[in-house]
Amino acid sequence: MEYIAHIRESDKQVQSVAEHLLGVQALAESFGGKLGVSHIAGLAGMLHDMGKYTEEFKNYILMAVNHPDQPPKKGSVDHSTAGGKYLFYLLHNSEKNSSSKEEILYRVILAEVAGNAIISHHSYLQDYIGPDLESPYLRRVSDKDLREFEDTKTRFHESVMDREAFDAYIDQAVAELRAYLESNRSVNQEHALMMLTKFIFSALVDADRTNTRCFEENTTYESINAADLFHTYYDRLMEKINSFAGREDAQSPINLLRREMSDQCAQFAEKSSGIYTLSIPTGGGKTLASLRYALKHAQLFDKQRIIYVIPFTTIIEQNSDEVRKILADEARILEHHSNVIEEDSEDDEHEDGLMNVRQRLKLAKDNWDAPIIFTTMVQFLNVFYADGSRNIRRLHNLSKSVIIFDEVQKVPVSCISLFNQAVNFLSSSANSSIVLCTATQPALDFVRDKLNIEPEAEMIHNLEQVAIAFKRVDIVDRATKEKYDNVSLADFVMEKVQEVQSVLIVLNTKSVVRNLYTYLQEQAMTTPVYHLSTSMCATHRYHILENVKKHLENREPVICISTQLIEAGVDVSFKCVIRSLAGLDSIAQAAGRCNRHGEYGVQQVYVIDHEEENLKYLKEIARGKEIANKILLDLRRDQSTHGGSILSAQAMTRYFREFYTDFKDRLSYFIPKLNKEMTELLSANKKENSYYQAYCREHGSRPPLFLANSYRTAAEYFRVIEDHTTSVIVPYGEGKEIITALNGQQSIEDLTLLLRKAQRFTINIYPYEKDNLSQNDGLVAYLDGKILALKEGAYHEEYGLNLENDSPMDLYML
Structure with missing residues (x-):
């Protein structure tokens, strides 16, 4: 008698339990092989839906499909516990395991690692012991009574794998576990097992969803041939780099130095995998140099993907667009800004085997299965530590990769230890190469969980000489002499516009940015004034930046006011930058937007103290500002201190040491x-x-x-940003079409493409903003409430998010 795993929606075709378990096993094995644990992952794959070998589940799914108007009671059938329970029964029974205590221990650990993944694959990994001093894991695998458990085991061995072969398979999984732990002897054992459990869970969840999706769409899974792609990409990149030699300014000192640093990155790519640093100064060609390293290293060391991780405060579409154009590939370069679908940690086991909106969203491809990925630090940390299965599904795809952390000094303070643990695991166990890429390398070695950076980690030679050669600005201290409000700052901005034409102002809070923008619009008369903040979607910010760049290229007067989002990954060059006092890394990044290519000799970056900024809830910015102010005061008293400059290596070392010491109680x-x-x-x-x-x-x-x-x-307690935000799609330009399309019935493939496209048309709102929008009727929900969008009046063509929901409608003609 056939037991059912899924019934296809389109033609009611049945996928048997055996077909599904063997299919998931094969995929999980291929994913687990990247860590050398193919049998551990495969074991989880072949057992995860073992509980579907019951009359109870078969009747449940037939009733749900044949009588959708009278569905069976939710949660009435548990099919995820059986596999974990079987492992616990087999491997925790020391009498039947082995006479060797070491062997018994490995089998017990295997049962707990794979078993937790199995029982959790519809929600999230269970606590072994929770705050209530109970064990949710034991409640499932030891205490819970399953009515058809004995019959389930028999049916599994008859249809999937006979007992003798299964025992041999377990022996291979035990051998992999032993090898994994022996290779991690220098690491805390519980930490190594935590990372292994999360990796197995990731491989299982992705394998399960991929197999289910392929069955539902009647397709087969095809892996990406990264080796051929990276070879082609490298040729295209080198064609672009070589084309620079034909430019008029090719022999300028800065361009010659850029080429030299790019060549050094290419040579460094021949080194084996590890954790390395790339300290190219701002404007030094960091994006292309790091891509050159990554593509060459990936070919030499068989890496499967290249992942750029960019600060959550930045604009990632500019870098990804640049790379797309150079590599001439629109389809296979993925941007992942945020989760358009709100993560749902609720157990959805009762919906498995059926096809509804929630399941369609779950199966939409969101697993980072792309050769080149651009994502944010928030998303990277969520993969390892956030609740729900959507994030962790991507974890196994971080293995065998080249991962470039752009502006790594922006790792949130509270996440430093967690970040270091994740990166060390990827380097030491998951065969990934890590590049910490920034002009201001932070002092992350001061923390308890240190990064295992290689002894000779820096890719660029003679950094002090490089820094001197790239000097394009002088930092002018106005912060320790007077305070500014928006009126006095506007006067100063207009004075500088008359003098140098293009001015960028970077402030610490969105409200002050918006108020200055409004005031300057009234004062600037004929000078164009632009405004950037995270209240705007990525495409909106991109359009504004394109307009700003046109003015800059034409050497026309222009004023741009922004929050810190403009400081990383944005290729703009103003003649003057005014930066509100913040940490030294922020000042350095703002300085990188001034005279970026050295075309104007040496220009000025003014550091001011803005008295209207409320940093009460921005503790890291506030503390960075205090330390920077002390260093400025030191320099004001004695210009020879701190290496004679606020951006010197000595000043940066002092800054980071004091900054992280102040937050030492928050680093873990x-x-x-x-x-x-x-x-x-x-x-x-x-x-x-x-x-x-x-x-x-x-x-x-x-x-x-x-x-x-x-x-x-x-x-459940993890938040990269303390106030949990919600992603909403905005009706800006094509965003309106995306919102309209959400009302239709899409295939899983179409839904995948739609959600990817929606990335550039989302913003993240805080709980109080969500409440205000709800009160003002500014939100609309789609797909059973899993996706939220703003109504037209809740998005403004100048400011972005409008909590009052009373914006004019002009922008929707874009």
């Missing part, structure tokens, strides 16, 4: 409600795990577990 993601660091929840050993110790005291015995960490609790 402290959770006030639990009075614990997240690192304890994820990877503390049993002696240091307070939940484990309290469990033993309360129950009077130790739990029958090797692992005792609280994965789900940690994920």
Whole structure:
């Protein structure tokens, strides 16, 4: 008798449980092979839906498909527990395992690592021990009674893999676990197992969704041939780089130095994988040089993808557009700004096998299966630590990659330890090469969980001489002499416009930026004034920047006012920059938007203190401002201190050391409600795990577990940005068409493309903004509430988000 995994919506074709389990096993094996754990991942794949070998589930799915108006009760059938329970039964029984204590231990760990992934594949990894001093994992695999469990095991071995072959398969998985742990002897064992569990969970979730999607669309899975693509891409890149030799200014000192640094990156690509630094100064050709390294290194060391991780405060579409044009490939270069679909951590097991809006969204391809990816630091950290299965599905695709962290000094302070742990895992275990790319390398080695940077990590030679050669600006301190408000700042801006024509003002808060913009529009008369903030979608900001660039190229007067988003990854060159006092890294990045190519000799960057900025809730910016102010005061008293410049290597070292020391209690993601660091929840050993110790005291015995960490609790509390934001699609330009299309019925493939396109037309709103929009009728929900969009009046052609929902409609003709 055939047992059913899925029933295709279009033609009611059945996918049997055996077909699905074997298909997921094969995909999971291929994903797990990148870490050398193909059998561990395959074991999770072949067992994940073992619970569908029941009459109960077959009746459930037939009832749901044949009687959609009278669906069975949600949650009435549990099919994800059986596989994890079977592993627990087989591998936690020491009498049947082995006479070797070491062998018993490895089998127990295997049951817990693979078993947790199996029972969690419709939600998120379970706590082994939670804050309530109970074990959600044990409740499922040990305590829960499954009515057809014995029959399920029999049917599994008859249809999927016989018992003898299955035992041999487990032996291979145990051997992989042993090899993995032996290769991580220098690492905290619980940390190594936490990363392994997350990797297996990622491989399983992606394999399950990919197989289900292929069945639903009646297609086959095709992996990307990265080797051929990267060879072609490299030829196109070199054609572009070589074309620079024909330019009139090809022999200028800066362009010769850019070419030399690019050549050094190409030579460095021949080094084996590791964690390296690329400290090209701003304007030094960092994007093309790092891409040259990545493409060459990927070919030499068989990497499968190249991933650019850019600060959450920046504009990623400019870099991705530049790379698309050079590589002449529109389709296979992925931008991932944010999750358009709101992550749902609710268990959706009761919907498995059926096709509804929620399942269609779940299956939409969102797994970073692309050769080149541009994403943000928020999304990178979410892959490892955030709740729900959508984020972690991407984790296995970070392995065997070249990962370039642009402006790495922007890692949020609370996430430093978590970032370092993730990067060290990718380098040491997942065969990825890491490039920390910035003009101001932070002092991340001061923290407890240090990055394992290679001994000779820097790609560029003679950095001090390079910095001197790239000197294009003088930093003028006005911050320690007087304070500005928007009126006095506007006067200063107009004075500089008359003198140099193009002025960029970078301030710390959106409200002050907007107020200055409004005031300057009234004062500037004929000078064009532009405004940028994260209240605008990416395409909107892109259009504004294109207009600004035209003025700059034509050497016409122009004023641009922006938050810090313009400081990283934006190729613009103003004759004058005014920066509100902030951390030294921010001042350095703002300076990189001034006289970028050295075309105007040496120009001025003015640092001011703006008294109208409220930094009460921006503690990192506020503390950075305080430290920078102290360094400026030192320089004002004695110009020879700190290497004679606020942007010297000595000043930067002082700044980062003091900055991270001040925040040392926050570097490991402290959770006030639990009075614990997240690192304890994820990877503390049993002696240091307070939940484990309290469990033993309360129950009077130790739990029958090797692992005792609280994965789900940690994920539920994790936020890269403290106030959780929600992504909404905005009715700007093509965004309006995307919103309209959400009302239609799309295939999974069409929905995938639509959601990718929507990336550039989203903004992230805070809870209070969401509440205001709801009160003012400015939000509309689509696809069962999983996607939100702004109504037309809630988006303004100048300011972006409009909480009052009373914007004029002119912009919708764009």
